Amino acid sequence: MKSSISPGLLFILPAIVVLLLLIAYPVIYTVYLSLIDAHGAWTGKNYANVLKPYVTRQAFGNLIYYVGGSIVFQVILGTLAAILLNLDFWGRSAVRSITLIPWVVPGIVAATTWAWMFHTEFGIINYMLAGTHIIPGPIGWLTGTNTVMPVLIAINVWKLFPFVAIMVLAGLQAIPSELYEAAKMDGASFWEEVWYITLPQVRPVLVAVTLLLVIWGLNAITLIYAITQGGPANLSLITPIQIYQLAFTSFQFNEAAALSVLFFVVAAVIVAVYIKVIPSNIEAAK
Amino acid sequence: MSAATSTQRRSPAAMVSIAVAAIVLIIVCLFPFAWMALSSIKTLPELFTVPPHWLPSQPTLANYATVLFNSNIPRYFLNSCIIAGGATIVALVLAVFASYGFARFEFRGKPLLQTFVLVGQLLPTAAIIVPLFITLRWLHLINTYWGLILVYTIITLPLSVWMLTSYMRGIPVELEEAATIDGASRLGVLLRITLPLAMPGVVAVVVYSFVTCWNEFVFALVFAQDQSVKTLPIGLAEFSTEFNTDWGGVMAASMVMTVPVALLFLAFQRLFVGGLTAGATKG
Numbered sequence: 001m002k003s004s005i006s007p008g009l010l011f012i013l014p015a016i017v018v019l020l021l022l023i024a025y026p027v028i029y030t031v032y033l034s035l036i037d038a039h040g041a042w043t044g045k046n047y048a049n050v051l052k053p054y055v056t057r058q059a060f061g062n063l064i065y066y067v068g069g070s071i072v073f074q075v076i077l078g079t080l081a082a083i084l085l086n087l088d089f090w091g092r093s094a095v096r097s098i099t100l101i102p103w104v105v106p107g108i109v110a111a112t113t114w115a116w117m118f119h120t121e122f123g124i125i126n127y128m129l130a131g132t133h134i135i136p137g138p139i140g141w142l143t144g145t146n147t148v149m150p151v152l153i154a155i156n157v158w159k160l161f162p163f164v165a166i167m168v169l170a171g172l173q174a175i176p177s178e179l180y181e182a183a184k185m186d187g188a189s190f191w192e193e194v195w196y197i198t199l200p201q202v203r204p205v206l207v208a209v210t211l212l213l214v215i216w217g218l219n220a221i222t223l224i225y226a227i228t229q230g231g232p233a234n235l236s237l238i239t240p241i242q243i244y245q246l247a248f249t250s251f252q253f254n255e256a257a258a259l260s261v262l263f264f265v266v267a268a269v270i271v272a273v274y275i276k277v278i279p280s281n282i283e284a285a286k
Numbered sequence: 287m288s289a290a291t292s293t294q295r296r297s298p299a300a301m302v303s304i305a306v307a308a309i310v311l312i313i314v315c316l317f318p319f320a321w322m323a324l325s326s327i328k329t330l331p332e333l334f335t336v337p338p339h340w341l342p343s344q345p346t347l348a349n350y351a352t353v354l355f356n357s358n359i360p361r362y363f364l365n366s367c368i369i370a371g372g373a374t375i376v377a378l379v380l381a382v383f384a385s386y387g388f389a390r391f392e393f394r395g396k397p398l399l400q401t402f403v404l405v406g407q408l409l410p411t412a413a414i415i416v417p418l419f420i421t422l423r424w425l426h427l428i429n430t431y432w433g434l435i436l437v438y439t440i441i442t443l444p445l446s447v448w449m450l451t452s453y454m455r456g457i458p459v460e461l462e463e464a465a466t467i468d469g470a471s472r473l474g475v476l477l478r479i480t481l482p483l484a485m486p487g488v489v490a491v492v493v494y495s496f497v498t499c500w501n502e503f504v505f506a507l508v509f510a511q512d513q514s515v516k517t518l519p520i521g522l523a524e525f526s527t528e529f530n531t532d533w534g535g536v537m538a539a540s541m542v543m544t545v546p547v548a549l550l551f552l553a554f555q556r557l558f559v560g561g562l563t564a565g566a567t568k569g
Contacts, residue, residue: 007472008391015384015443016399022440023406026417033417084307095308097552104551106501108519109540113322116533124321127338143461162315190300219410222503226523240412240504247416250507256416264413271408 027264030180033257046258055234056242056259060266063238066224067217073157074213075206078164083194084203085165086172096169096283103162111226114155118142148236152224159223160216164209171205172198211274218267239263309559319544326350326537333533349538358513359539361377362521365510366543368431369517370499372436377446378488385450386476390459407444415508422509429512437505442495449494455481472551493554497547518543 037043050056085096102110118141126138142153177286179197188196221240224230230237230245243263247256296304325333326349351358388400418437419428421527427433461483462475470478481488503519511514523541525536 006391006393008387008393008396011387011391012384012399015380015447018380018439019403019406019443022418022436023409023414026414026421027409028419030414033420035421068400083305084311087304089304089308091308093305095312097555098315100551101319101548104483104497104548105319105544106519106547107501108501108522109322109544110318112522112525112536112540113318116325116537117318117321119533121336122338122533123336124338125430127336131337158314158318193309215408215410221412222432224517225507226503229300243412244504244508247419253416253420254484260413260416264410267410267413 028262029190030257030264033254034261037254046254047262050246050255050259050262055237056239058234059230059237059239062149062236063218063240065149066156066220066238067214069150069153070156070160070217071210073153074161074164075210077157078161078209079168079199079202079206081161082168082172082201083198085169092161099162099165101162102158103160103166105159107159107222108226110155111223112158114158115142115227119153143232145232145235148228148232152227152236155227156217156220156223160213164213167205167209168202170221171202175201214270214274215267218270296311302367306400322537322544325533326541330532341496343389350542351533352532353538353542355526357521357535357539357543357549358516359518359521361508361513362516362518363542365431366517367517368474369434369438369515370477370496372431372435373442373499374495376435377439377442380443381450381491382476382481382484384447385454386480388447388451389454394492403444403447404500406440407448409440411504412440415504418505420506428509429515431515433509434506434515434517437509438499438502441502441505442498444493446491449491450484450487453484453490457483491556497551500547505541 034046035042035044037045064130081099085092085099100128105113120126120138120140120143125141126135128140129135130137139147141147175198179201180193183193183197219240220238221244224236224238225241225244228236230241239259240263243256243259246252246259324340324342327347329344329346329348329552332339332342332344384403390395413539422428422433422437457480462479464477465479466472501519502517503523506520507523508518508559510520518539522536522539523533523554525539
């Protein structure tokens with residue numbers, strides 16, 4: 001009656017085989033590549049060569065700055081937008097759809113459009129800011145040493161806060177209305193309701209969303225590559241772009257593999273620490 | 287929609303602040319898109335006017351003509367359709383079977399395999415570009431449709447399995463049991479009973495996969511370097527990295543690339559957002 005292989009296993013087998021071939025195998029192969037030289041002999045030099053130059057640390061620092069800075073504002077703005085979209089007002093469903101636009105627009109399109117808007121001479125942003133005397137004159141946003149990263153972070157926040165908003169909105173809609181009614185009885189103000197009821201209730205959603213944002217952030221290439229290619233002078237270079245350039249501009253496959261392994265380990269540690277620390281925080285808060 | 291909506295009368299101050307917040311939100315989300323649309327119908331001299339004009343004084347379709355008749359964009363559009371469509375179909379077929387297996391069976395190693403599928407979603411793609419490139423080169427799949435379709439499966443399959451599994455769990459088992467008693471095979475039950483009932487989940491997965499592949503940039507940059515297979519994102523990046531960027535053309539091409547996905551997404555918005563958030567809130 002019972003065969004040796006469960007029918008359930010047979011159903012999932014094709015997907016698992018494909019994922020093993022396309023994910024597990026490349027990961028193992030990367031480790032192997034990082035440990036050999038161009039002639040196939042074992043060596044540890046790739047790691048040394050990758051770790052030595054300042055640019056590696058700089059790229060990693062930029063990545064942390066980019067991901068961290070983006071997430072803070074994505075979560076704050078996304079949550080505020082979700083709270084607004086959960087209120088009852090005329091035209092709400094239209095505003096909900098419009099809020100999704102930045103997220104739906106392809107990353108490369110967001111990149112080119114914002115690059116055009118931030119254009120030093122002909123960009124609409126310099127025109128608006130200089131015209132209202134907020135800034136004295138046109139600023140080279142994407143070429144300035146102090147402005148390039150904040151601008152890239154702002155574009156990234158614009159692109160992904162709608163995702164936070166729809167996820168938090170779903171969490172808000174799952175909150176039992178009795179909680180709010182009880183708070184109303186006690187005479188709580190709107191912002192007291194937000195602080196004491198809404199935020200604690202959507203905390204699990206926020207944790208899951210932040211984790212996704214961390215992972216996507218570590219993966220992000222499109223915006224920065226399309227807008228600055230890591231420039232000016234590596235000021236916006238991030239590790240994924242460095243890996244790409246090592247492999248496909250300098251053709252140092254083995255060094256690129258070594259950097260990939262390091263990046264992979266660091267990313268895994270960040271995600272693991274996050275998963276471990278955050279839920280216990282929630283328990284403690286209760 | 288059981289929102290915590292207070293239908294009591296609001297104070298005028300509250301109504302004004304809601305209106306202001308909603309308008310700010312609309313402007314922030316819509317303005318870049320609107321500016322792209324406006325820029326795409328301006329003439330080149332007008333684009334390079336200081337100070338910039340808000341509205342085009344002589345609206346023109348010349349930029350669209352350039353994009354449609356004097357560039358590779360139509361070819362890239364076709365490539366994007368083939369690759370995104372192909373990757374969607376491959377991921378969907380694999381995900382339907384896998385989700386059914388996860389949703390309806392208990393077997394040894396199931397938690398481990400489910401974790402493996404999820405971890406696939408967490409993997410930094412940049413970390414596996416190099417070995418994937420070497421593997422595809424060895425298989426002679428660089429610069430082919432099949433090469434990109436295969437690598438896109440990595441991106442779309444894990445979340446497709448996740449979304450479909452949670453959807454199939456929500457379908458009552460009793461329907462399938464009745465069919466089994468009537469002598470239907472497991473495969474027959476899946477294809478004739480479970481799959482039709484899971485249609486909303488399937489549509490959500492299809493829209494998600496297609497849009498993700500349509501927008502994908504890094505893999506396309508590495509694995510499709512020949513004009514015959516380049517996709518739209520790469521074509522767009524090419525347009526704007528030359529020294530004299532034709533901003534009118536770039537904006538027109540951006541519109542051509544955005545409108546299909548935006549329509550697709552808005553048409554299925556409710557279904558898609560529902561599927562995504564169900565996975566997140568119900569776990």
